[in-house]
């Protein structure tokens with residue numbers, strides 16, 4: 001039984017935080033209402049959601065999409081640009097088809113790539129990841145010298161001492177640019193440093209974020 005805090009004491013929210021295995025089995029992460037079928041083009045397509053011209057990649061470029069869902073956008077890109085080397089990773093292995101795209105069923109918090117990428121993307125996936133800051137660092141470390149990382153990211157999903165301001169300051173020092181209006185984060189070129197936070201666990205009861213879907217809050221202490 002969890003003890004109630006003494007009068008005047010703040011409740012210890014970290015006591016109920018989920019480790020990755022429990023989070024990945026939670027109904028928020030397995031939510032059937034989430035859109036896993038986004039295409040490359042169109043009003044709600046990858047290019048528009050990321051504000052990035054994926055088909056403008058140079059010939060033979062390598063594209064890695066994290067939390068790729070069914071992978072339809074990747075298959076669209078492979079149709080339009082058969083020269084691209086495309087990999088998609090998602091926790092759930094319900095991929096639309098294999099074809100020319102390499103699909104991997106794995107968590108982006110543990111999966112390790114065997115290559116560097118010219119583009120790493122994550123479309124509305126970080127909202128469901130436990131260690132979001134760790135995932136940002138991992139993704140940025142997989143970039144080629146001129147590679148770009150771009151993802152949807154909600155800084156309000158990070159609970160850390162000093163709040164969003166301190167988190168954004170640390171991310172900026174690590175070369176990440178965050179646009180609070182579009183909720184996009186970007187980094188150009190690889191990064192192999194750290195951030196001054198320690199991941200504590202995830203809260204799957206944080207409620208909806210800016211997308212309107214229930215999201216996961218990620219808790220950190222300061223280092």
Ligand SMILES: C[S@@+](CC[C@H](N)C(=O)[O-])C[C@H]1O[C@@H](n2cnc3c(N)ncnc32)[C@H](O)[C@@H]1O
Nearest residue numbers: 034036037038067068069090091107108123128
């Ligand atoms: C809203 S869907 C977006 C899917 C796709 N990017 C799209 O836009 O169609 C979020 C995806 O993140 C995946 N996901 C959540 N946590 C993950 C993790 N730790 N590792 C890999 N994928 C994860 C879910 O399985 C889901 O397919």
